[in-house]
């Protein structure tokens with residue numbers, strides 16, 4: 586149990602190891618075939634009793650997080666209130682580490698964490714299936730933030746099947762100062778021929794390499810159909826990919842709709858050396874070393890700063 590009346594929930598950011606995108610449907614959404622991996626860069630949402638719903642945020646990108654009703658954590662808490670008829674409020678405090686609009690699903694992690702935290706705080710008692718159903722309403726990436734680990738996403742990325750994975754993967758993340766808008770990157774994909782794209786399909790070789798726990802083989806199969814459109818919108822990201830290559834990463838790929846670039850290393854020591862070289866290239870605001878797979882949204886046993 587958490588200490589005191591507060592509930593602290595941690596939810597992971599993600600990388601897309603493969604992101605295959607099909608042509609837009611009638612609603613403008615795209616069918617996806619993706620492999621998500623949750624990583625050790627995470628969001629904490631602390632929910633404390635309050636008369637109404639309110640939100641505060643801390644972290645390096647806090648000033649870029651909307652505090653109004655568009656915030657995904659607030660939307661999650663409101664949705665839970667509506668569906669359960671609960672009228673209690675909550676003060677949600679987000680400790681944000683995942684870059685905003687970085688292609689790492691930080692807002693989705695906040696939504697997943699807020700759902701679980703408010704469910705606990707209010708004693709709503711929703712089961713996992715009910716929480717996943719609410720998560721899907723909040724955004725395509727939100728169910729994965731609840732589930733975590735490594736999973737194949739189909740549909741809009743919200744229909745998940747867990748993937749069997751051996752070992753731990755060590756990633757170098759090159760984080761940018763200015764984010765990319767997900768709808769704009771999907772629109773650039775459409776304009777780039779995406780309207781005539783084939784149905785998305787995953788190469789079995791990536792899943793086999795993950796099962797075998799072979800980072801060299803995983804590296805050969807990292808792929809992202811949004812990389813071309815994102816590079817058209819942000820050509821300087823080519824310098825980031827090139828820097829990761831020069832630094833000796835096994836491979837580098839744009840995460841989701843970007844602009845974060847994820848570079849795969851052999852082990853933690855190799856990741857630290859790749860990170861040092863990418864940092865020297867001055868192509869990113871921050872260069873971080875993380876690992877995956879990480880667990881999905883969970884209540885922390887003990888409240889701690891880490």
Ligand SMILES: C[C@@](CO)(OP(=O)(O)O)[C@H](O)COP(=O)(O)OP(=O)(O)OC[C@H]1O[C@@H](n2ccc(N)nc2=O)[C@H](O)[C@@H]1O
Pocket residue numbers: 601604613614615616617619687688689690691693723724725726727740741742767768771840841842843
């Ligand atoms: C691209 C991905 C890959 O994992 O990640 P991010 O780059 O956002 O982290 C996701 O599909 C993003 O998921 P998420 O950010 O939750 O999407 P939503 O809030 O549901 O939708 C935001 C917008 O993205 C576009 N969108 C999203 C999902 C999808 N399958 N097709 C789409 O076309 C739509 O334009 C939609 O209006």
Ligand SMILES: Nc1ncnc2c1ncn2[C@@H]1O[C@H](COP(=O)(O)OP(=O)(O)O)[C@@H](O)[C@H]1O
Pocket residue numbers: 650651655656657658684685686687688689690691692693695696764765767841842843
């Ligand atoms: N809790 C939140 N944290 C970050 N961004 C949020 C949040 N709620 C809503 N947003 C909005 O969603 C946009 C994309 O969010 P984010 O999840 O950080 O990126 P991405 O979709 O690239 O993974 C932001 O630019 C912001 O306007």
